[in-house]
Amino acid sequence: EVQLVESGGGFVQPGGSLRLSCAASGFTFSDYSMNWVRQAPGKGLEWVSYISRSGSTIYYAESVKGRFTISRDNGRNSLYLQMNSLRDEDTAVYYCTRDTVNDCWGQGTLVTVSS
Amino acid sequence: EIVLTQSPDFQSVTPKEKVTIVCRASQNIGSSLHWYQQKADQSPKLFIKHASQSLSGVPSRFSGSGSGTDFTLTINSLEAEDAATYYCHQSSNLPKTFGQGTKVEIK
Secondary structure: OOEEEEEOOEEEOOOOOEEEEEEEEOOOHHHOOEEEEEEOOOOOEEEEEEEOOOOOOEEEOOOOOOOEEEEEEOOOOEEEEEEOOOOHHHOEEEEEEEOOOOOEEOOOEEEEEOO | OOOEEEEOOEEEEOOOOOEEEEEEEOOOOOOOEEEEEEOOOOOOEEEEEOOOEEOOOOOOOEEEEEEOOEEEEEEOOOOHHHOEEEEEEEOOOOOOEEOOOEEEEEO
8 A cells, every 4th residue: 555654743933943754655665756745724735845756856845945955765765854944834734745746645744833 | 936726716516516626827737737635634635637637546527627727627416525625736837836725515
C-alpha cells in the first residue's frame, strides 16, 4: 500500500524553527518527485515546495522562499521540510504529496505558530 | 502567477442531481489541470488528472473536461458520499496554484 506519513509538527513561537519529515512506503521513493502543500485552518490549499526525484531541482512558493528548505533522502525513503523564521501565517496543516499531480497525500502534520 | 477561479464557491444539491464545477485559469495551462476531493477532516484525494483522466477507484459518475483556460468537473447523479470540497490545481507553471475550492453540500 502506498503510504506517506508526516511528522514533526507542533507549537512554536514566531521566529522559531521546525523540521517536518515524511516517511514514504509502498513504492519506489526515488522514482517520484515530491511536494509539500499546506492548508491553513478553515482555508484552501497552498503549494509550498517541490523537489525532483534526485533532489537536483527545487522550487519554492514566494511566501516561504529563503525561510524553508526542502530535501530528501532516497536511501531512507524520506522527505523533509526545514522551516526557519516561522511566522503566524505559516500556521497550517502540512501535507507531503507525491508526483506532479499529487496522486498521494499523507495525513498531514499541524504546525502552529503563535506567541 | 496563474490564478484559478472556481465557481460556484458553494452548492447545495439533492441526491441524484447533476453537479457542475467550473475552474477558469488566468492563462493557458493546456491540460495540466487536476481535481481533488477533500472530505471533512480528511486529506485531499486526487480524483481527475490532466483535465480528463479518471483515477482507479474513483466512481464513474465523476468526469473532467476542458483545456486551455476553461475546465469542468461533473458529478452525474450525486450521492450522499460526494459531500466534500473540490479543488482544482494547475501544475503547468510555477508557482503551482490551487483554486479556492467549491463546497458541495447534500440537501
